[in-house]
Amino acid sequence: MPKILAFTGLPLLILLIWHCKDSQLESDYFNPSVLATHYNGEGFVGSATCLECHAEIYDTHIQTAHFNTSALPTEQSIKGSFDAGSNILELKEAELTMVSEPGAFYQHAQSKFRNDKETRSKFDLVIGSGVKGQSYLTWETDTLYQLQVSYYTPTDRWINSPNFPEYMTKRPVNDACLKCHVTFAENKEPTGGSNQYVKEHLVLGVDCERCHGPAQKHVLHHRNNPKDSTVGYMLHLKNLSRQKRLDICVQCHSGLRARQIKGNPFSFVAGEDLEAYSQNFYTGRPENELDVHGNQYGLLKSSKCFQQSLTMDCTTCHDPHTNQRGNANTFNRKCIGCHGAAQLTCKLDVSETAKMGNNCIACHMPLSPSKSMQVKVDKEGMAIPVYIRSHLIAIYDSLPQKTDRSDAGND
Numbered sequence: 001m002p003k004i005l006a007f008t009g010l011p012l013l014i015l016l017i018w019h020c021k022d023s024q025l026e027s028d029y030f031n032p033s034v035l036a037t038h039y040n041g042e043g044f045v046g047s048a049t050c051l052e053c054h055a056e057i058y059d060t061h062i063q064t065a066h067f068n069t070s071a072l073p074t075e076q077s078i079k080g081s082f083d084a085g086s087n088i089l090e091l092k093e094a095e096l097t098m099v100s101e102p103g104a105f106y107q108h109a110q111s112k113f114r115n116d117k118e119t120r121s122k123f124d125l126v127i128g129s130g131v132k133g134q135s136y137l138t139w140e141t142d143t144l145y146q147l148q149v150s151y152y153t154p155t156d157r158w159i160n161s162p163n164f165p166e167y168m169t170k171r172p173v174n175d176a177c178l179k180c181h182v183t184f185a186e187n188k189e190p191t192g193g194s195n196q197y198v199k200e201h202l203v204l205g206v207d208c209e210r211c212h213g214p215a216q217k218h219v220l221h222h223r224n225n226p227k228d229s230t231v232g233y234m235l236h237l238k239n240l241s242r243q244k245r246l247d248i249c250v251q252c253h254s255g256l257r258a259r260q261i262k263g264n265p266f267s268f269v270a271g272e273d274l275e276a277y278s279q280n281f282y283t284g285r286p287e288n289e290l291d292v293h294g295n296q297y298g299l300l301k302s303s304k305c306f307q308q309s310l311t312m313d314c315t316t317c318h319d320p321h322t323n324q325r326g327n328a329n330t331f332n333r334k335c336i337g338c339h340g341a342a343q344l345t346c347k348l349d350v351s352e353t354a355k356m357g358n359n360c361i362a363c364h365m366p367l368s369p370s371k372s373m374q375v376k377v378d379k380e381g382m383a384i385p386v387y388i389r390s391h392l393i394a395i396y397d398s399l400p401q402k403t404d405r406s407d408a409g410n411d
């Protein structure tokens with residue numbers, strides 16, 4: 001290279017590159033990159049984009065079960081063990097071995113009786129933050145399947161996926177499975193019924209935009225108008241009717257809602273009427289027949305607290321942006337907020353309530369066995385139910401044992 005270029009050309013070149021980089025950065029800045037486009041035409045930009053203006057909410061949100069309910073596989077996100085000795089799951093008719101290689105994790109499956117050859121499937125997506133357990137999904141080009149192996153937190157073991165047979169199998173995963181565990185997925189079939197997806201358009205986690213709606217225009221508006229402190233292009237959830245506020249949570253916490261009336265399982269966005277999109281096949285079933293798993297809404301709606309107060313909704317007790325698991329005091333304060341001195345208070349003798357540490361929820365929202373969510377913890381074992389906090393706030397005949405560890409941080 002001639003010396004002269006080094007003296008005059010190089011600084012110029014640097015300046016030129018610098019300038020291009022800068023203007024490119026600038027337009028990147030104003031136009032957040034769109035991760036996927038909703039069926040209504042609005043763009044998803046992801047919670048990392050919210051960080052610059054909503055840092056406080058972002059910091060607590062990323063610690064929630066919602067944010068972590070679906071993730072890419074890493075040593076941290078997969079709770080099960082790949083260590084020799086703990087990495088084998090024996091089923092009646094198959095043996096599964098979980099193997100980790102640098103940057104990749106696999107399930108090897110071998111049939112015990114049939115002459116099938118061993119299959120090797122990659123862990124591509126982790127479903128479940130690990131509060132109770134996890135399941136795993138695998139891509140075959142752009143079709144999505146659930147692996148046979150799952151993980152059960154209370155025993156810290158690999159298990160057969162709930163409702164899977166004892167022989168080698170994998171199960172196609174469509175929108176009806178994904179809809180509550182991701183923010184958005186673009187199915188290649190408009191009804192959402194296939195297990196074929198546009199892989200690049202998957203938005204993982206129950207992220208900000210699943211509850212608030214796709215936010216591309218909001219971000220663009222506030223980046224272009226940094227002094228504007230009135231909200232642009234964003235729904236005020238606080239001003240919605242009680243039912244519409246509930247619907248934000250109800251889309252995922254009211255049973256399967258398998259009867260799709262309009263669009264597909266990802267069509268509904270906050271502010272719309274959920275019943276117009278999807279319903280349960282059963283309606284009006286008595287509350288004692290509703291399963292505690294995934295139907296907090298049905299149970300809460302059957303409670304006197306809900307029926308006889310005008311304002312109670314999920315956010316009366318839950319802060320949607322923080323991880324409140326195990327924080328019994330926070331919840332008990334909510335009860336006392338309506339059941340304090342002047343109002344209806346507990347009738348039970350104080351000496352009795354003191355035995356349960358005055359923990360209102362231990363007696364009135366007891367941990368209850370799920371009928372639909374059961375796991376087999378060993379090869380011969382019986383199916384055991386997963387315990388879930390009932391949202392039927394009521395007076396129960398039998399008082400719980402002191403084993404309700406609702407204040408111990410993990411149930």
Ligand code: HEC
Pocket residue numbers: 045046047049050051052053054208209212215218219222223228229230231232234235236237238
């Ligand atoms: C460039 C700055 C900026 C970015 C980026 C941004 N916001 Fe905002 N947002 C604001 C401002 C300013 C307000 C109004 C003042 C306030 O509430 O903080 C606001 C308000 C809101 C509100 C309250 C609406 C109401 O009820 O009043 C929500 C919800 C919201 N933003 C969601 C998001 C989400 C989700 C993202 C990320 C996808 C995001 N914002 C990214 C600037 C931003």
Ligand code: HEC
Pocket residue numbers: 064065066068069070127128129130131132179180181182183206210211248249250251252253314315318320323324325
């Ligand atoms: C897109 C579906 C979806 C929406 C919308 C949704 N949830 Fe959830 N929620 C889930 C799933 C899935 C889990 C289980 C997460 C896990 O542990 O993997 C969950 C877990 C929870 C938990 C337990 C958290 C924990 O630490 O174990 C609470 C409480 C909760 N949701 C409340 C709400 C409330 C309140 C709303 C509305 C403001 C809401 N959810 C909206 C899907 C959703």
Ligand code: HEC
Pocket residue numbers: 065127128129130131132133134135146176177178179180181251252253254255256257292293294295388
């Ligand atoms: C209608 C919404 C909905 C659908 C559909 C759904 N789930 Fe869930 N799932 C939930 C909710 C809500 C929870 C946690 C709270 C509860 O158990 O009530 C949960 C919990 C889980 C957990 C335990 C997570 C943890 O951290 O403890 C796993 C694993 C899981 N689901 C896997 C799946 C798989 C795999 C599918 C698809 C075959 C699926 N779910 C379909 C709503 C749903």
Ligand code: HEC
Pocket residue numbers: 047050054057058061066206207208209210211212237238248315320321
């Ligand atoms: C599970 C659903 C859910 C998720 C996920 C969620 N929000 Fe919210 N958010 C709500 C609800 C519901 C309200 C209204 C709360 C109320 O009325 O008290 C709200 C309120 C807000 C507000 C208004 C101010 C406030 O604190 O009440 C802002 C800003 C906001 N959310 C931003 C975000 C951002 C940014 C993220 C992601 C980092 C996020 N939200 C994730 C449900 C959610």
Ligand code: HEC
Pocket residue numbers: 304305306308309311312316331332334335336337338339344360361364365393394395
């Ligand atoms: C928004 C206010 C509100 C909150 C919060 C609230 N309740 Fe209630 N609760 C009520 C009302 C109103 C009634 C009905 C009073 C009546 O029957 O006169 C009620 C009734 C009850 C009953 C009697 C139920 C029956 O079937 O007879 C119990 C028990 C109860 N609440 C416990 C709780 C517990 C425990 C919590 C906290 C987890 C709680 N409540 C939170 C308003 C509330």
Ligand code: HEC
Pocket residue numbers: 249250253296297300312313314315316317318324325326327328331334361365387388389391393406411
């Ligand atoms: C009166 C207070 C109250 C209301 C209202 C309420 N919850 Fe809860 N919720 C609780 C308590 C208490 C827990 C147990 C928390 C714990 O054990 O850490 C809980 C736990 C949960 C869990 C985790 C269950 C488990 O066992 O893993 C989910 C999911 C949930 N709530 C969703 C909802 C949804 C959705 C709504 C609205 C339909 C709602 N909640 C309304 C008090 C309430």
Ligand code: HEC
Pocket residue numbers: 332335336339344345346347348352353354356357358359360361362363364395396399
């Ligand atoms: C040890 C279990 C236990 C604990 C802890 C407990 N309760 Fe109760 N509660 C009961 C029983 C049992 C009854 C029914 C008593 C009766 O009718 O004689 C009751 C009755 C009630 C009633 C209905 C009163 C009426 O007049 O009909 C309310 C409201 C209530 N409890 C709220 C609470 C609140 C709020 C807390 C927490 C501060 C709490 N309870 C703690 C067991 C408990």
